Amino acid sequence: MQEVVNKTTVEKRILAPRDSRKTIGTIHVSKPRMVCRNVNVYYGDKQAIRNVSIDIGCNEVLAMIGPSGCGKSTFLRCLNRMNDTIDSCWVTGEILFDDKNIYDPSIDVVPLRAQVGMVFQKPNPFPKSIYENIAWAPKIHGIVESKSDADEIVETSLLKAGLWEEVKDRLDQPGTGLSGGQQQRLCIARAIAVSPEVILMDEPCSALDPIATAKIEDLIEELKTQYTIAIVTHSMQQASRVSQRTAFFHLGDLIEVGMTKDIFTKPSHQLTEDYITGRYG
């Protein structure tokens, strides 16, 4: 009891305005797809992300781990500017995508989000048919013009998401009628239907059972050959299974980043070690 109280007070002290802590490990990769430098995120006057710099490599899976409230989801949502929907949220620093800062005023979020897709924590299919769920985004972007184009995109997306066999006979049924795991794969299919280059996944398996989780993980394994994936997860096992690199966040700081096998076998930072061994978090 006494210990917990002390820990909270310690954390409060850390949350007070301070400089960011230094990141351990190499933030650079040889072939970066997105480059983040000195990213700070504020909600009103509260700082959620401090001075985070990291590269996301081409066709790699980057896992972001850390205790609740460490800012990993916030950081992920910066990468396709989903934080724009929150009024009090503002971002400094730069996130380069195709050598352009996505927070530059000249950047339009619509094409950005078409290239940097997102899969959310809770499966959120549209309350429409399975077909419409997939075909809607290509339609609004004008990627498909004819019915046959749309059919093709629906089929390939569902095939890639490993859902085609299960739903091919009931494409006109509501997407919300599927099971949780199927819904999440439908959401992934929806995201890849517009052929993005990066897919952001915000704890995609936290609402799913182990079997559905295993399917999603297999899917990530396949998708990484074509897409760059950044995944936030609470499951250390998942991070170690699916990712090449892992970034550990703590209270808004990027504490450590490195190859997944290194992070999980010989972490350099004490906090990282505490977290992955389950002593903290």
Added chain:
Amino acid sequence: MNKSTRKSAARSSSGRVKTIDIVNKGLKRRYGKEKRFRFYGLLSIIASAAFLAFLLTSIVSKGYSAFLQTYIKLDVPLEAGMLDKQNPGRSDFQGIIKEAIKDYYPGVTERQDKRELYSLFSSGAAFQLRDEVLNNPSREGSTISLWVLADDDVDMLMKGHIKREVPESQRRLSDKQLRWIERLEKDNRIEKRFNTTFFSAGDSREPELAGIWGAVKGSFYTMLVTLMLSFPIGIAAAVYLEEFAPKNLATDFIEVNINNLAAVPSIVFGLLGLAVFLNFFGMPRSTPLVGGIVLMLMTLPTIIIASRAALKAVPPSIREAALGVGSSKLQVVASHVLPLALPGMLTGTIIGMAQALGETAPLLMIGMVAFIVDIPGGFTDPSAVMPVQIYLWADSPERAFVERTSAAIMVLLAFLISMNAVAVVLRKRFERRW
């Protein structure tokens, strides 16, 4: 973990008071509370149901007789030469009717008596005859047997609202008139029939000629104007405020004012309509156009508030999902948010429309309280609306208008119920089945 949990843990370990005993002790009180609460709820429902039942029975019992009307069978000899050759419609039908009445009662010769006799028949009888003659021009020379409208006093007597036992001085019909009516009854020449006039005519000073149709049509046109204006404007305003507008002082101010407007007494909107639409813009008074616009102003806040609530109720995950695949804000709203919010918006609109349908006060201000006999044919014809018609009839001294008032209320209620039924059907239609 705090002191109290620690204390209870200590107690249970010492064995003095077990937690389950405390729970069991409080159980009876808890259930008692629940029982009482349920009872109060049931009581209030029964009370409101009783009031409603009382109201409905009172209206129906007063009003149902208005759906019947007393008719008198009259044999009208149409002798050659009685009709105007050039313009048969301009013939003296009043005179022909009087002749027919005189034929039936040959004994009545005194002038005073004749006047009393003629007053048993509605002044509408002449119009009935004219319609009959114009529809069948070949009837000249023969005797037409025609069921003509009885005067409202006769109607009231037949419906039992005028008692024969009352002394003559306190009765609207004299003893002589009663005797003439008795003769009609004996000859089976007087009977109550379905009151088509009530459903096909406009207002009239004569109760037997007065109908609700003019007011129904007036209400219909007015509601059409209100709906056409307030639905798109209200929904556009709600969508803009909820989905697009920045959250700042200006939008806060607008929001507060919309909420205030919903609480403004409706007569104020009438005054505004009088000042702006009639006096400044010079729009025609007493018309559904102006009435509809005034009611639109009154309905807008209701629709906007309900629509915003419906938009707020759409889960944010849907918006995020749509934004996440790179759709613009308008595409999110048009394809996903609006369809989900539509049932709620429709409900709000129907509530607003139902309010507007029953509204009287603002319409008085723009002249819709005028006595209008003609049935409106369009949006710019002077017309009455149902609640105003009810108000006017409730104000009339004739006994026969009492039942017509109740009957008009029944028609208004029927309108409201059918509007709500349409709303329910639409809502079911648009509601996502998943």
